[in-house]
Amino acid sequence: MAATYLFVPAHDDRKVERALASEVDAVLLDLEDSVPEAEKGQARAAVARALDRARAGGGPELWVRVNELAGPCFAPDLDAIDWSRVTGAVVPKAEDPDAVRRLQAVGVRQVILLIESVRGLTNLDHLADGRVVVRLALGTWDLSLDLGLVAVDDPDDSELIWQIRGQVVIESRRLGLVPPVDGIYARLHDDEGLRRACERAARMGFGAKLLVHPAQIPVARQVFGSGSDRLELAREIVAAYDAAVAAGHGAVRVRDRVVDRPMVARARALLARWEEAGR
Numbered sequence: 001m002a003a004t005y006l007f008v009p010a011h012d013d014r015k016v017e018r019a020l021a022s023e024v025d026a027v028l029l030d031l032e033d034s035v036p037e038a039e040k041g042q043a044r045a046a047v048a049r050a051l052d053r054a055r056a057g058g059g060p061e062l063w064v065r066v067n068e069l070a071g072p073c074f075a076p077d078l079d080a081i082d083w084s085r086v087t088g089a090v091v092p093k094a095e096d097p098d099a100v101r102r103l104q105a106v107g108v109r110q111v112i113l114l115i116e117s118v119r120g121l122t123n124l125d126h127l128a129d130g131r132v133v134v135r136l137a138l139g140t141w142d143l144s145l146d147l148g149l150v151a152v153d154d155p156d157d158s159e160l161i162w163q164i165r166g167q168v169v170i171e172s173r174r175l176g177l178v179p180p181v182d183g184i185y186a187r188l189h190d191d192e193g194l195r196r197a198c199e200r201a202a203r204m205g206f207g208a209k210l211l212v213h214p215a216q217i218p219v220a221r222q223v224f225g226s227g228s229d230r231l232e233l234a235r236e237i238v239a240a241y242d243a244a245v246a247a248g249h250g251a252v253r254v255r256d257r258v259v260d261r262p263m264v265a266r267a268r269a270l271l272a273r274w275e276e277a278g279r
Contacts, residue, residue, distance in 0.1 A: 116142035140183035169205035179207030
């Protein structure tokens, strides 16, 4: 699975073109929040153009965020998209399992559930009860609104939102899903803040990040990508320990730390989880 997901308004050809040419792992062609009501039809038509421009067999994954089930645009979204040509669908304000069933019925192969409400958070057993749901993502801004957290200017400043992040990681593991996708970081020119948020989320067990601007891609890839330092360290630990065992030793030194069997088991588990997500 991807480590970086970039939202882009589907009806904005310039932004779509820029996203497709970027180093992001997955482009989220958005039909929902970033598209004005009057432009919904144009956005659906633009998805087909984006699929035509995407490089065959290369480039980022292509996902489509449909409109919410309760609104009038959900059904037209399902009818307008050639789902055989996209990686999958993102369900916003995921609360009702009927949205997943209807997406599966039109041929959607993979679904990411965007958890943006308490109802969605507490209904995961029903929402993820299907073969196509592969991952959870957290919509921190809508969730903070649903919770009435008006005393904070940014969801990342709320300890409750961080507690819920931990719950989403636990639920993902319980449901057998790959590590979840963390919510957006809205401060566009704050790389250090973005890095801190990514690193904290990664330490909690998140495996990817939602992005709103191409400039955020490098930082998120450094933290969550296959070349991240924690994965590189895990590879070094496993290789060094295997060599030490072959030489008759039970412990080895890696980056000024003594590595023994429990640390190696943890490194192997991290690498196995990454490989599982890739499959």
